[in-house]
Amino acid sequence: MAGQSKLVVGVDVPWVTSWTGEEITGAAPCRTVGGRLALMQASAPGAGKPQYSKNHLVRQRLTVARMLCPMCGEPTEEGDRWTQIAARRCAGQLRARGGQVRADIADDRVMIDAGSIAPLHRRCVDRSMKYCPHLRASDDVMVMRFPREWIVLPLLVKAETGPGVAVAFLQLCGVTQTIDRRWRAETAA
Ligand SMILES: [Zn+2]
Structure with a gap:
């Protein structure tokens, strides 16, 4: 058993951070993705050492699915809703990478790709x-402020058992009202 850390989850260590005491347990249906197959991980925040570069699989999906702040978990x-490191991309660029972007969003619409990081409270x-x-x-x-509208793209991995795929993390993209004219010009050419 990993010892309990003195660091406080949500204060000293982001809520979404994975701990060495939290074992990855394989794929199972998960409520964070509407019962789809997803990679699961034991929940014992504070057990062992924080792994700052790794998000906990289930808590990460919860932050995106329920718009919980990854820092404090509320x-x-x-x-x-604020984002710190987000890339502007066109919907067409996301589609070209295999992202399933809703059909009513045109290719030249600018998206705010927050990756796996849900928006935070300003104080956080x-x-x-x-x-x-x-x-x-x-x-x-x-x-920057996170847009009012967003889409969620599941990042899939091959399940270790059976032929299926499982959801690892959820990617979050804000939908802006801005059109990228360059994209339109390039694809028309
Ligand atoms: Zn917060």
């Missing part, structure tokens, strides 16, 4: 910037 409300953004040296040093950090 729900975020519309108007207080400010705290994470204060405490996380990686974030402070990164040129990619740009705090």
Whole structure:
């Protein structure tokens, strides 16, 4: 058994972070993805050491599926959803990579690709910037409001048992009202 850490989950360590005491247990139907097959992981936050570069599989999916703040684990409300490291991409670029983007979103619509990181509360953004040296040093950090509309793209892995695929993490993309004219020009050419 891994010993219990003195670090406080949601305060010293982000809620979504995986711990060495949390074993990955394989694929099973999961409520975070409507009963689809998903990779599962034991839940024992605080057991052993935090793995800062790894998200817990189930907690990560919960943050995206229920719009929970990855830092504190509490729900975020519309108007207080912020993203720190997000890339602007066209819907067409996401489709080209195999993302199943809803049919009513045109290829030239600009999307805010937050990757696997659900939006944070503003207070949690400010705290994470204060405490996380990686974030402070990164040129990619740009705090912005997360759009009101979004889509969720399941990141699939091959299930170890059987022929199927299982959901590992959920990718989150905000949908903006902006059109990328360059994309339109390039694909028309
Ligand atoms: Zn928070």
